[in-house]
Amino acid sequence: MDYYDLIIVGAGPAGSTLAHSLQGSGKKILMIDKQSFPRDKTCAGWVTPAVMNSLEIDLADYSNNRTLQPIRRFRIGMMGQPAVENNHDEVVSYGIRRCEFDDYLLSRVDAPKALATAVKSIDRENGNWVINHTWQAPLIVGAGGHFCPVARLLGEGPGGHETVVAAKEVEFEMTPAQAEVCAARGDTPELWFCRDLKGYAWVFRKGNFLNIGLGREDNHKLSGHLEQFVEEMKASGRIPPDLPGRFKGHAYLLYNHAERPLVDEGVMLIGDSAGLAYTQSGEGIRPAIESALIAARVIREAGDNSAQALQAYGEAIAERFGTRATDADQGWQVPEWVKAPLASTLMRSHWFTRRVVTEKWFLHQQVPPLELAV
Structure with missing residues (x-):
């Protein structure tokens, strides 16, 4: 042994x-x-510059024969209403x-x-x-x-x-024909929130690869929400009409x-x-x-x-x-004050989608880099 x-x-x-x-x-x-x-x-x-710095990754070395998609913008919306696009004027994350x-x-x-x-x-x-x-x-x-x-x-x-989040997603390399009709841009990931605020979907193009998925707290409704989202994205031209393979599932806490x-x-x-x-x-x-x-x-x-x-x-x-919450009723993604019908209005706000949704919830720009004493 x-x-x-x-x-x-x-x-x-x-x-x-x-x-x-x-x-x-x-x-x-x-x-x-x-x-x-x-x-x-x-x-x-996607990984933020803070992660790359913590890992001491040389971006030039990593991008050699690997996908490293700079992200400068986000399109954010609630399903069923137009998305808001925000330009952050610099690279705020990387797609990998x-x-x-x-x-x-x-x-x-x-x-x-x-x-x-x-x-x-x-x-x-x-x-x-x-x-x-x-x-x-x-x-x-x-x-x-x-x-x-x-x-x-x-x-x-x-x-x-355990209260888990279940997600289903697919990632594939697009054919030239698929890439030509795909309106999603590499530097602009798209986040679409479910109207009940129990989950969100995404469309993320990384070079010639496309990732589409949806995650929700109540996984028994996951497939239905995903199918509806995919059809909406196809109809609007955000993604190609022909998607290969099946969506893969996973769970996390x-x-x-x-x-x-x-x-x-x-x-x-x-x-x-x-x-x-x-x-x-x-x-x-x-x-x-x-x-x-x-x-x-x-x-x-x-x-x-x-x-x-x-x-x-x-x-x-x-x-x-932070200390883990013990309130079982706490929303899995959004604080109570963002609940509908206020959320519908907030998701049309450039300030809210940029400062709160993107910079705070997804990029965690308010969190300083991890510093460990030597």
Whole structure:
């Protein structure tokens, strides 16, 4: 049986960032992921300059043979009424393809990797965690998304008791004919809010790739809302009339609705496995990256792997992202004061759609860059 100081389950942005941040720490690390890389990961996929800076990514290097779509504008509207377009006069975000982005981050990690390997068992033996009866470590970190097997070790684990957001989306490379009739522009993602404010849809062009999707709190109505949205976008010429393949589904937890503990004896959760997606937008990449950087600092400084020593991570997350709300009636995306019929008027306002929806809810420009003491 192979021994490691740390095993990270999940090789997405959170797991890769944690492993990369711990390089040079002297810790022997193993990464496990059920998929091989590069993997097919459908995601609207935009990252702000703050994320790129936190990851210390050279934009010129990254854009070499990879999609990096500068974003300067947003079209925002409520379904059934005209959209408002705002020009931010500078690059406020970048569109990326997750299959490329995740593979790039993983390629920077020197640690051993067990890819295309499902976690079938996690057992506790003599103070260590043993995975698949093959690898053991005193500390394991769950970075495997909403259904991460490590999350099952904490609290009630993933299940029907959680209020999740379900989304369906598709991403494909357009043919020349499709690109010619697609009115959506690469530098202008489109966000369309459901009239009941329980979700929103998007149309996002990244170079010659097009991503279309919709996420809602009540997933039993998801397919119907998606079909209606797609038909409306086709009729208005925003997207091509012929879409290939089927829409893929996934689920995630919003920060204010998540109740999962973040740490326990020899266990930590980061990224979507911890339920850290921003409440107003559902975006998870920046919280994933920042939670991994915070976890790396705590792991470096912790004297041991006890729950007490690791609790510094939970405290740092609360300081960074705020204390989770306990009000079950809180809207998953928008505050109560934005409820209809006021929302219909607000979504036609250039000031509101720019300053509140885009800059605050989706770009989080009011949140300063993460600074970690050296």
